[in-house]
Amino acid sequence: MKTVPLLALLMTLAAAPHALGQKSVYVNPGIKVGYTFGGSGGFTFGLELSVTQYQSRGLILGGVIDYDYTPASGMHKTHLGAEGSVWGLGVDVGPTWVSRKGVSGLGATFTPFVGLVAYPYYSFTVAEGMENIHEAGAYLKPAIHVYGSSGIFD
Numbered sequence: 001m002k003t004v005p006l007l008a009l010l011m012t013l014a015a016a017p018h019a020l021g022q023k024s025v026y027v028n029p030g031i032k033v034g035y036t037f038g039g040s041g042g043f044t045f046g047l048e049l050s051v052t053q054y055q056s057r058g059l060i061l062g063g064v065i066d067y068d069y070t071p072a073s074g075m076h077k078t079h080l081g082a083e084g085s086v087w088g089l090g091v092d093v094g095p096t097w098v099s100r101k102g103v104s105g106l107g108a109t110f111t112p113f114v115g116l117v118a119y120p121y122y123s124f125t126v127a128e129g130m131e132n133i134h135e136a137g138a139y140l141k142p143a144i145h146v147y148g149s150s151g152i153f154d
Contacts (some may be wrong), residue, residue: 024054024148032068034121034137040100042072044135050083052143058087064094075100077125077133079109088116098127105129117142 032046046069052062061084068077081094092111098104107127113119118140125133 023056025146026052026054026062026143027146028052028062028141028143030066030119030139030141032066032137032139034068034123034135036070036073036075036133036135038131038134040070040073040075040131040133042070044068044070044075044137046077048139048141050141052083054148060085060090064092073100075133077109081109081111085113089114096125096127098125098130098133100130103129113139115139 028048028050030048030050032044032048034044034046036042036044046066048064048066050062050064052060054060062082064079064081064083066077066079066081068079069075076099077096079094079096081092083092084090090113092109092113094109096107096109098107105128107125107130109123109125111121111123113121118138120138121136123133123135125135127133
């Protein structure tokens with residue numbers, strides 16, 4: 001499976017905060033419920049895993065991998081991104097592989113979000129050979145502290 005090397009990379013980042021010179025590291029598993037708009041839309045469900053590092057002054061940076069499925073249209077999305085936030089206001093951007101009704105294409109996703117455990121979001125994806133994808137919903141992603149000081153409350 002193609003996601004295994006990506007998960008290994010995320011776990012390596014979590015295990016190597018000294019090499020990266022960061023203050024603290026969090027693993028953030030999550031679930032998502034959203035709605036994809038348009039003719040190929042419907043309710044969308046997903047899983048996400050991110051590894052984030054608290055920098056200072058509310059700045060959090062990290063990497064994310066997620067998988068989404070929209071049953072009504074049979075659409076599958078796998079996304080690998082970089083995310084950053086300041087005091088709960090953030091953005092995730094990166095490549096996305098989209099597959100729907102036998103057509104697959106590589107694209108890019110831009111997702112602004114707000115929150116610290118519950119994250120309302122809007123997502124915009126452009127993929128080759130497909131109409132643009134607009135989606136809105138919410139993530140539930142607790143931050144599990146795995147290394148360093150607690151960061152935010154220091």
